[in-house]
């Protein structure tokens with residue numbers, strides 16, 4: 292498994308990772324989510340011994356990466372699909388990796404087969420399409436049959452069929468008992484692959500929970516009421532113990548967990564005309580944006596509730 296404990300990384304004035312603690316456990320896919328600049332790559336680089344933390348630590352199977360004798364046999368990583376030398380044939384790239392990690396040469400053919408590259412193994416890395424390069428990166432990650440996998444945007448550059456293939460493979464690897472961390476900034480894509488989510492923004496942990504719980508907590512259905520008097524409706528709802536949400540300038544009030552009849556009765560009793568009364572649930576992407584929008588270092592704004 293991967294254990295990240297109190298991890299902090301500063302680059303000059305920039306705090307890329309800020310006191311981060313989470314674990315990637317075996318037997319399940321953990322989605323590592325955060326908007327651009329959240330600190331995902333920095334965390335992954337520290338786990339893989341490519342960068343040193345300012346404080347805290349990251350352990351793979353209980354030790355620091357640099358203490359692993361044959362790292363590829365313990366942890367497979369896909370960080371940069373373009374990492375293979377352009378002039379080197381795909382098969383030679385894998386053979387070189389296998390040799391430097393004490394892995395049998397026959398494993399190279401197995402992983403090429405596994406990722407669907409058996410026919411193009413003799414092609415030079417520079418002549419592979421983006422999707423094929425991604426598959427070569429996955430082949431390298433799998434070479435040592437590691438118990439821990441760390442994959443950054445594994446579906447990048449793949450066509451829809453390829454994305455489905457990666458999703459199925461990633462789930463199967465976890466089902467075999469591996470600890471799998473898949474990082475991405477695409478909430479909806481990761482949520483269908485991962486059972487567990489670690490969400491960060493501005494280098495800080497925002498959520499560490501099962502995907503089911505995340506959906507329950509952040510995408511719960513709400514009642515949507517549209518009115519020209521949203522502030523007064525909010526007050527009246529609060530008087531009845533119903534907590535609503537309203538974005539400045541919007542005509543919409545959202546009341547999580549309520550039913551339409553209750554909200555309609557409160558409006559009627561207060562003489563408030565409703566232009567719409569309906570049910571609505573946040574999409575995962577909306578929930579993700581809402582959760583991460585206020586984090587330091589993330590400058591984009593989340594969309595309003597509904598305007």
Ligand SMILES: Nc1ncnc2c1ncn2[C@@H]1O[C@H](COP(=O)(O)OP(=O)(O)OP(=O)(O)O)[C@@H](O)[C@H]1O
Pocket residue numbers: 302305306307308325326327328329330331332333334476588
């Ligand atoms: N070598 C570096 N020197 C200075 N700042 C850095 C360095 N590496 C990362 N950063 C900064 O640290 C923060 C986190 O970056 P990081 O690449 O870890 O985020 P990320 O979540 O992987 O983003 P993305 O989804 O865009 O890849 C950013 O503000 C980034 O500019």
